[in-house]
Amino acid sequence: MTDPDSPALAGLPEPAADIAVECLHCGRASVLRAEALSPGLPLVHLTKRLRCSECGSRAVKAVRVETPRDVARTIRSRIRARRA
Numbered sequence: 001m002t003d004p005d006s007p008a009l010a011g012l013p014e015p016a017a018d019i020a021v022e023c024l025h026c027g028r029a030s031v032l033r034a035e036a037l038s039p040g041l042p043l044v045h046l047t048k049r050l051r052c053s054e055c056g057s058r059a060v061k062a063v064r065v066e067t068p069r070d071v072a073r074t075i076r077s078r079i080r081a082r083r084a
Contacts, residue, residue, distance in 0.1 A: 017034055017066050019037070019063065020062070020065050020074045023052035023054065025052065026052060029075050029079075032046075043062045043063075047060050
């Protein structure tokens with residue numbers, strides 16, 4: 001097993017995080033894959049360009065998520081919050 005702090009891994013880039021996006025108007029949620037985005041793109045710049053594909057609103061909230069499990073957890077919590 002390799003130590004994560006070893007010099008052999010120092011030159012490798014950090015894995016990019018996916019981005020969970022939610023429309024603040026209609027509640028539609030989606031995930032943008034990290035492979036489809038330019039590395040290091042600030043969320044502020046990204047949210048200014050996004051538009052909901054369901055209602056057309058530009059009021060969106062974006063959150064970085066590290067793993068598929070985090071994506072599922074984020075979306076489930078938002079769905080539960082809307083139902084309550």
